[in-house]
Amino acid sequence: MDDHAAAWRRITSAGGDVSLAAAARACVADLDVDCLGVSLVVAGELRFLGHATDERALRLEDAQLTTGEGPCTDAYVRRTLIEEADLHQAFARWPAYTQAAAGQLVRSVTALPLATGHLCIGAVDFCRTAPGLLTVPQKSRGGAYARILALLALDEHPHLLTAGHRPTRPGPQGYPPSVHMAAGVLAEMYRLPPDDALARMRAHAFRHDQPLHQTVDHVLTHHTLD
Known part of the structure; x- marks a missing residue:
């Protein structure tokens, strides 16, 4: 077989x-x-x-x-x-x-x-x-x-x-919509470009040994990283 x-x-x-x-x-x-x-x-x-x-x-x-x-x-x-x-x-x-x-x-x-x-x-x-x-x-x-x-x-x-195809690239292959929503919240709060807000959220998740989705849920619920 x-x-x-x-x-x-x-x-x-x-x-x-x-x-x-x-x-x-x-x-x-x-x-x-x-x-x-x-x-x-x-x-x-x-x-x-x-x-x-x-x-x-x-x-x-x-x-x-x-x-x-x-x-x-x-x-x-x-x-x-x-x-x-x-x-x-x-x-x-x-x-x-x-x-x-x-x-x-x-x-x-x-x-x-x-x-x-x-x-x-x-x-x-x-x-x-x-x-x-x-x-x-x-x-x-x-x-x-x-x-x-x-x-x-x-x-x-x-x-x-x-889904429409895009060429693959190194690095993170995109994020779920909730991640971009949370990054938008942080960008507005801290007057950051969206990419910088996303980088800050990823760094926070990594520094605190936290799954990214958990950090995202916290930001969407409390409108802050802390």
Whole structure:
């Protein structure tokens, strides 16, 4: 049985709905990784969380959105597998992301783009608390899961198919509308250009080890960073 068929069999063997969450759970168990995060990209720019298997994955995906660096961003922009055997040795590669990973006790990561045909809609991160790379068979199975995750993400978020495309670029691949709303609030309060307000909000989230969405919610509710 090939990897793609075997992956589908694992996903459906538990019964229930076939979903992004179900595929993520099956993938984590099959590849013997500790957590998994999926980030999705709309129009080549707007990125949002597709799924996180636990709080560690949620914090790491948010860290990549906040800092604009990390394996998920690189896998999406470069359209290829990205891996790091020991994040303790990867500070020069991803200085902010490696700090976030250390806080979550994550030591190694493999990221793959989520693509179907010529369409790339995001990336998936496979994270482990131990150093080391996935084996060749694990990477092959991971590629099969990535293709399935892409299809299930499109099923759950069909607007990914119809959004206008923009060329990809390094750095944060855009932000959800709520982030821009919060930046607008800060820009008006402190008489800042919108980009400076956004940078201040990202810096605040990173400095306080806070998910960006939590900082955004606070700004929208209280109209202040503090």
